[in-house]
Amino acid sequence: MKNRELAEIFGKMAGILEFKGENPFKVNAYRKASRVIGELGDDIEAIYNQNGLMNIPGIGSGIAKKIEEYLTTGRMSKYEQAAQGVPEGLMELMAIQSMGSKTLTLLYDRLGVESFDDLKRVTEDGSMEILPGLGAKKVENIKRGIKLYAASRGRIPLGIALPIVEGIIAQLKQTKQIFQISAAGSLRRMRENIGDIDILTTGGEGGEIIQKFTQLPQVTQVLAAGDTKGSVILEGKTQADLRVVSPDCFGSALQYFTGSKAHNIHLREIAKNRGLKISEYGVFRDEKRLGGEREEDIYSVLGLSWISPEMREDRGEIEAAIASTLPELVKPEEIRGDLHVHSQHSDGAATIEQIALKARELGHEYIAICDHSQSARYAGGISEDELLEEIREIEGLNQRLDGIRILSGTEVDIRADGSLDYPDELLNKLDIVVAAVHSGFKKNVTVRMIKAMENPNVDVIAHPTGRLISSREGYELDVDRIMARAAETHTALEINSYYDRLDLSDINCMKAKEMGAKLSIGTDAHHVDQLWAIRLGVAVARRGWLEKQNLLNALSLQQLLEFLQRPKPKRG
């Protein structure tokens, strides 16, 4: 797959052209191409071979030619020309707050700034302030930007950010002045990682609300505190902004601050074509305000139904809304259980009973205990006898406990030769079999996984791509073949909800759905305090446009058991 490489090249191209003062719309075109290619579910080479490059929105003849050149020769002459003489690492500086293309060009031309260290130096030795258009305050802002950039070079995972934000909202709700409060931004869209935290409120005295916000115990530094906006740094270096808006603008402001940027731009283009104008203050025809109190107003004025925040990435949701073909996204309350949890028999921390009680408290109808198999020594994998014993323990608990059904399962290793780590007779005794690759990430993973799916006992493939958000790309894997075979063998693919996995990802979920594969959400929890994370899996599913019927976990206990007991070819 050359998708990632191409996305990166076009992204760099955009930066370079911006730096060189090219037409900003051209810059934007490259940036858009970079984003669209990066989010493409299919291999761009396959699309090219089917003559379909120009069908990708945002790809026209110019960029299509460049893609073709890259795919056939491995090079892109236009990019090489553009990049010539531009120091490596220069573009990175534009990610620093207050550093835009104009400032960068100025510093490069006049002071020879080419790197992070150069930039640091000129902010400190006073040489920057002398330049035209730059003063002491601007230099201060850049200094602060450098600090922030160095401190938090990345984004934080959704699974970390979500509890933080919900904690803040719960604390602020105790303030009587607040009428409405909601998270916005990428967190509300439930992206897998979050840049900074945005919270929107309406209420009485703005200054007082902001003050309450800046005085929260989690706050380590206050960046700004006015009447309508407060900005702070939290423990862990994340920035959080709180805005107070007037109630009649809450909907439009929420829509606006939720984004994504690409979604909003697309929406406004459509509005403009129809003689309307959308801003954070509402939707307008000429001077007349047509709505903005509720978020739905923005969409309904355009004749669209409300679009769930998780879908707002400009990945076709606006077109679907226009055509009235938006999917009915799976709802959190439609998820009946968790299909991948570890107990203390392998590397988990809790007993099966503790897990079951917590699951019941969370409203689950069922929970699948899937401990590691025997050769997974690093994870306390259990022997065949221990697994038999675990099955008996679960039978006992099921007789004793009401309101929750414990499913006996395993997370069985797919070994180097594609065989499974337990014999079929044993797997056959379990309610559910989840199979996973845990070693040999570069060794024939596709073939091994397909072999596992062809085993009649295997119900689910765990974390199918093996990626770790913070640190690992994933197995060398032919995702298309896996999904096709999963659909054919009626083997479900997992949405692993562990915060650093979220695997399958949103885009892969979309693709799995298109290819007719079923999905299964599992928290992979090793502790009862991780069971809440099923919400993250549901979020990924919703971002992947999944509906109830795409998910095993949306089946009732009765339906699920019937499904699992049916021979795989008859599960269609």
Added chain:
DNA sequence: GCCGTTTTCGGCCCGACTGTTTTCAGTCG
């Protein structure tokens, strides 16, 4: 560079804030 039920040329989202200015460019979300 992309795109088209007002266009194959001439547009391309919107508004606020900041810091530097003397009417506005740059940056951001």
